[in-house]
Each structure stands twice: as C-alpha cells, then as structure tokens.
Amino acid sequence: MKQRLRRVLGLFLVMVMTVTLFTACGTKSNKEDDKKAGETTGQETKSESSSKAEKSDEPVVIDILSGTITEDVEGKLELAMAEAYMELHPNVTINYIGTPSNELTKKMTAYVTNDDLPDAFTLMPDFFPKAVELGILEDIKPHLSDEYYAGFLQSSLDDVTADGKMVRFPWFSVPSAVIYRTDWLEETGMDVPETWEEFLEVAKAMTKDTDGDGNIDRWGFSMVGTNNGSGTSRFMNLARNFGCKDATFVDGKWNSTISSPEFRESLQFFTDLFTLHKVVPPGPTETGYTEAVNYLATERTGMMITGSNGMGLLLTKNPNLDGKLGSFQIPEKNGAVGASAGVMGYSISKSSENKEVVIDYLKFMNESKFAIDFAQKTGRLPVRKESTTAPIFNEPTYKGFIQALDKVYIPEQYPMYQQMLDSIGLAYTNIMANGVSVDDAMKELITKDEELLKEANSK
C-alpha cells in the first residue's frame, strides 16, 4: 500500500516536474523572448527615427541608472518629474533602474564590460576618472546651444568637464561645508571657527557629559571614518583645506599630494580628533555617512562635514532641529585650495541611441520650477543661473554652503584615483582602529603611492 502510494506520488512528481519544466521555463522564456524581441525591434526602429525627428510619435524608451531614485525624498520628486515629462511626451517612456549607491559601481561594471550601458546613469565620484579613461561618456556640449551652455553656473561646468569634454549633465550641486548646531555653539560662547585650531576648540567645548553619569555622551564632531568613497572623499575635502591638491599632472608626469608635508599634517589632524582629542563618538571607522548623520539627528554630535543635502536630510529625520542648524565653510589653512562643488548629474552613454531625448529630459529636470522646489526640499542646490533666485540661496542656514561655491576645487582626472583614495582610507583606519602610528601609516602610504604613480606614469 505504502509502496504504491510512493509510486503514485513519484509519478505525480515527475509529471508535475515535466509539466512545470515546459510551462514554467519554456513558455515563460518564450514569452520573455517575444517581449525582448519586440523591445529590441522597437528600439531599432526608434533609434533610426529618433535621430531623424525626435518629435515624431515613435515610442522611445530611455533607461536611466540612478542612485538618487532609491532615496526617499529625492526619489519621489524625481519620479514626479519623469511622470510630468511623460505626460508632455506620451511617446517617451522613462525607465529608471534604481540601484543603491553602494551597488552602482558593480552594476556599471557589468554593463560597461558588455557594452550594454543604459542611456544615462549616475556616476559615483570615485568611478568618474575611470569612466573618463574608458571613453564611455558622451561629450554633451555639442548637443547644447551656446546660450543654454552658458546658462550653467561656472562652478558646475568646471566640475563636469574632463579633458575639455562635458561628461555629465549638471543637475544639482552639493557643495561641502560644515553643518553645526547653532545653539550649542552659542552655549560655548565661541565664534564660528575659521581655522582648524578654532574648529578643534569648538569641538572640544561641545564634547561633554550631559547627564553627569561620568561618561561622555555628546561629541563635537560627527566623523565619517569608513574606508569607502563616502569617507575618503570627505577626508580629501579636509586635506584640501590644509592645502593639498589631490594629484596634479605637471610636465607630462603625475604627482600626488601624499608625499607633501600638508598631507601629513592633515592626516595627523584628522586622526588626532579621535585618538588624541576624543571629540568624535566611538568607532569612527565604522561610522559611515548614514551613521554620522544619525548622530547629528539624534543630537549626539554638534558638527559634521557634509554636502548641502545633509541639511535637508537632517531636517527630515528630526524636524525638531529646525532653527538649530547652521553651516559654515570648511575651516582652512593658508594655501587651502577649496572644497568640492559636488555637482551631480547624469552622464550619457556614448552608445545611447536616444541622446537627444535624454538631453531633452535632463533639460526638463533643470527647469527652474523643478530645480527650486527640489532644492527647497532636499538641500541640493540648482546649477543654472536662472534658478539662483531660489530662496535657498539666501537662507542663513545654508550660508556656509553658498559661500563654498565661490571656492571650489576641481580635481584632475588621475587614473589611479580610486586606488589612491583606498590607500588613504587604509591609512586613517589603521591609525584610528588598529593603533598604527601616523609615521608608520605614512611610510606604508608613501610606498603604495610611489607604486601607483609609477603605474600611472607608465601608461
């Protein structure tokens, strides 16, 4: 009896298996293929037509790989723009490929190596030099009228230009500055710091034990000390204000800032904030951007180096902070070269067949009504002159960010940039987490730097 039951069950399973194999795999993949085929043929026809007459009613699908679309506030606003655009142009479908920023590079790699890039994509700053080197980015300038081109703020144009080519379409800019607690600064009775010494004094004064249990529970500085793009780019902003230029191309040779005394000084200062002065919450090397912002939002820290979008994010996370936040320019030493302008915008793939449509959409996103609204809600500043009427430019809380726009530093496209940042991150995490001395870390760093320079100069 039991045996028969088993046999029946077994047979049944075989049948199910075979049926599902053919239906589940077979028909589904067929359907998929059909769909695919439909899509590709659609794309082909469209590509021909789009170059001829983009305003025709041929259906066009543009794919945009986006790191902003997955963010809560930004994503919703961006989707609304896309919908508004599609309503105006019923033949256009905008397909966002949302990818969390930390997955972007991996995904891009798969696309790039298979020559399968979406029409437009977000480029992470650390991947930027590589992308330029790979030659996958369309020069956007020839697609724009001179008049439109001139309508961008100069700082934005500088930041998106590489080798004389406009490789990103500026959308917003998040210049770097320091967000601070105005009420806490008042408490200390000090002025807004302008030098690093003053910064340190303020940070020390803000650090205290508020509930009197003998443990420090409030810190002056929300440091992002992780060894990743978010941490290293922030450190570079600090280093630039000690006078470091990331890497320079002089007389046909690359030089890096690492062997300069200014660099050593900045590394020492940065790591001392934690190891010596203890004005940073525990565990800076595991404190990424999100954690650092959380410390500020939950009123555990008083200052943080961040892009202007940090302001919007903080107020969303903790509305009680409204009126208690301000910003000042990153303190500087003599010879400071400035902070990054943080211009973000989509790059267009050289292989895209819908460049004109994409550009038209990106222009649409830059229209004042959207740009100003976007800025007010997210703290991401407009990049076009006509949008500088945005009230955000006159808000006292954003003062430091607006001032930062006057002195932006545009790094050169050093091919070993990513490796260089990674080795710098390794150095400061080693100092702060593993008790390595600054001298030893510098020694290792310089050896690595020489290797990288050799590699870069051999190309």
Add this chain to the structure above:
Amino acid sequence: MQMTETNSKLKSMVTYIVLICLSAFVLVPILWMVSTAIKTEAETFSLPLRWIPENPSLQAFKRIIVEYPFGTQLLNSFINATASTVATLICATLAGYGITRFNFKGKKVFMSFLLVSQMFPAVMLLVPFYTILRRFNLINSHAGIVFVFISMSLSFSTWMMSSFFNDIPRSLDEAATIDGCSRFQVFYKVIMPLTLPGMISVAIYAFIMGWNDFLFSSTLITQDKMKTLTVGIAEFSGQYNVLWNDLMAASIVASIPLIILFAFLQKYFISGMTAGAVKQ
C-alpha cells in the same frame, strides 16, 4: 535503577539547558529584528533600548507592503526559486541515477568536477554570467536568473542525490528489469519514488539557495518589474539614509515564506538527508 533514573533526568536537564542557551544565541538577533521592525524610526534611536517598544506599530510593515512593489517582488522571487528548484531537481535526480547505475568513462572526473565547480570565487562569475545571459538575450528574464540559480545549486544537489540513489539496492533495479520494465521505467516508476525524501531535501536546499541569492540577482536584473525580494531589501539601505525599522520589517517578510515552507517540510528534510544523502 533509582540512580540511572536521576542520572537520565540530570542528563535531559543538561540537554535542555544547552539547547535553550544555544537557541537564545540564535533567537536574540532574530527577535531584535522583530523588535526593531515594530518600532517607529525615532524609537530605534532612543535610549535606553527597549525590547518591547513603547508604542508598537505595524507602520513599517504597512509601508513596505502598501507603498512598495512588494507583491511583484514576492512573485518574482517565488517564480525564480520555484522554477530553479524544479529544474535542479530534474537534473540532479537524473544525474544521481546515472552516476550510481551506469559505468561510463569520465564518471570520476564528472564527480570531482561537481565539487571543483564550487571552488571558483563567486564574485568573479558576475561578469561572465552577464556576458552569457546577454548573448542569449536573457537579461531581465526569469529564465536567465533560473539558469544561474541552477548552476549554483546543482552540484551539491547532484551530490546529494547520487549518494541517495547509492543506498537503494541494485537488486531492485534488476527485479524490475526482469518484470519487463524499460530502463527509464525502472528509473521513474521504481527507483525514483523511493528517493522521495531525498528529493524533498534537495528541493528545499535549491529553493533556499534561489530565494536568498543577492549577488547575482542584483547584477543581472535591471528592471524594476523583475526585481526580487533580496534586491528590494538592499534598497532600504540607501547611501544617505537607512530606515532600520523598514529594513527589518522587509527582511522579516522576506523570510516568512521560507520559514513556513521549512516548518512543513523539515521532517522530510532531515530524514531525507538521513536516508543517505550526505554520505559518501
């Protein structure tokens, strides 16, 4: 007699204590995940921490189910995992039978090849997989993902199945052959039904592999409507903001189908393995 009784009581006490301690080791992270999921965002960051939130709320669950393409992702995960499980099962069962019932050249090579195939770091398979799927126009299709899942779980599954078939006496085959069954009939009418528990173990294994995959799904899927649960969960930890309560809620919801599945089938899973699946 008395002695042994207290002795065995003591023994089972110890057993329970150890089991409870180790279960706690397993449960603390999971319960903390549940606790976080029913907190408001503000409370996730308020000290002192509480196991039972002041204002428990199911808002996070509501958000992910209502505001999020949750149903689509669930369905995608289900289709991918199921299809790959079925296909893996077919291939592994056939191969398992073939390996144990036939002698052919290269069998040894094939067997060690199954193991060797597990040795190449998965990260390096990303780009080649993308290339292959693209060539056959399978990016963003269930079929493409299913192929990848199969190749990931097939070697262990085949291994399990072949040791399983090994335990079934050859005399059964011969008896059935004498009864006039063809080779294939012997396989699917006589021998395969006996391996049902083993097949269930393989199915559970393959299903979990497929359901939980993140590395490949996140790279090989580029359209929202094809995204799976694990890919969706990753999006909760954006660059600028991590909503821990939503993230935990999503993780819980993604694990529930597996827990249910397992609750029903775990008996078979272990007995399937027992019946010989993991022996050499």
Add this chain to the structure above:
Amino acid sequence: MDINLIKKKRFNHGYLYILPTLFFMVGLIIYPLGRGLYISSYKTDLIKRWDFVGLENYISILTNKQFYSSILLTVRFTIIVVAGHFILGFILSHLLNKKIKGIAFFRAILILPWIIPESVIAMIFKWLLNPLYGLVNQTLMSFSIISEPVSWLGNGSFAFVAVVMACIWKGFPMIMVMLLAGLQSINQDLYEAADIDGATGIRKFIHITIPSLKGVIYTALILDLIWWFKHYTIVWVLTQGGPGAATSLISIDIYKRSFEYFEFGAGSAVAIIVFTIIYVIKFLMERGFKINADD
C-alpha cells in the same frame, strides 16, 4: 559474457542521464573558469585595455606581502569559522538526536539562521553592534561589563571576532543538519551491542559514532571549507575588509581589484590562485580521510 554486454549497452545511457547537469556545469562553470584563466594573463579593464602580460599578474601577486597576509587571514578565518560550525554542529546534532519532548521546536529554531539571507544577516549584526544604539553595547553597559560604548567593528581585533561570530551564526545549522542526518543513519544495533559490552559514552562516541560518521564529516568539512574560504557577503557588508586590513579576506581583495580598480586581470589571477589553493586543500583532505571522492 552477458554482464559485459549489458555494461556496454549501459555505457551510452549513463551519459544521457548526466547530460542536463553537464550542460549547466559546462555553460555556467567551465566557461567562466576558462575565461578567468584567459583574462588573468592580461592587464585589462575588459574594455579599452588588453595588454598581454603573460604571467606577470601572478608574479606581482605572489611577490606581494599583502597577498600573503590576506591569504593567512583567510585561512585563519576559515579554520575558526569551520571549527565553530563543527563544535556547535556536533553538540547540537547529538542533543537533537535525543527523543525528548519539544525537540521539534528546538530543531525549528536552530535551523533559522540557515534560512535567512546572508545580506540580511549582515545587516542585523551591523545593527546589533552599533556603538551607540546597538543591543550588544547597551546590554553590556547595563550589566556594567563595559563602562563606555565599544566600537566592535571599529577595532581591528574585535572586528575580526565579530565577523567570525556572524559567520558561525549563519553557517552552523547546515553542519548540524548534516551531522544529525548522519547520526540518525547509524545502526542502533551497534550501540546496543556496545551497551552489552559495558562501553562508556565516550568510548561509544570514539569507536562507533566517529567511524560511522567519517563520510558525512568529510563531506560536510570539505563543503564548509570551500564555501567559507571564498566567503564575501557578510564580511563586505559588516566591515568592507576593514578597519585597516583587519578583515580583508581574499575574496574582498578580488572584489576590490576587479570592481573598484578595474584590474580584471589581476583580480582573475587572484581568483585562480584561490581556486588552486582550495583544490590543493581538497586533495590533501582526500588523502587525510583516505576517501576516494568518487564512491
């Protein structure tokens, strides 16, 4: 004579049965492997640059100190994680094999980590270990075991321990289940016979349990070694290989070389070396266990 004939007939059928498996294996394993081997002899970003360099990638890797420290770290990581799996697995499989009340309940709970996706587990542990808002620090502080928050992932030695713990947590159920299955298939008559002989528990364990489980242990051990030697996800999410190089496993090195520096040649070369190392381990283990992988 007859038997030989049958064997000859069966010869072809065998291939038919393994054909589907072979198809997937070749398409999705052999090809990437071959391609990896090919790429490893180039300096390449897979797009613009294809400079044939022969064995240069291998040479520069094998003469690099960092590579060896990374391999050593990976070996240490693997040994501790696998040992952890086996210790927990042995204890639990024994306990779960007893016929006592509520065993199904414990079994269901103890299998949970295996069911939860790796990426989720990594996030849970990161949240538990958060210096200010993590459960671990808060609990330790409320019991006054530590006086101020400890940064578990921000300190080289702690980070390694934390990563290992998370990986043990994730991986032990698999070993537990395999050993449990092995235990259940041991013939109970053996134990009864031993009881009659008056053997103690430990002697029974050494003379009956271990030898009967040899096959299972070998299988579980080799698979576990392979899986965790090339592990990536949990470590990447928790520490990204840091702080410093404290948790920089070889798989993280491969990832960084390939996907961050775009040096696919070097990345593939490391992957091939890892492959070779695992293969050698497998070979040595086979010898150690005196087992032929084929039967």
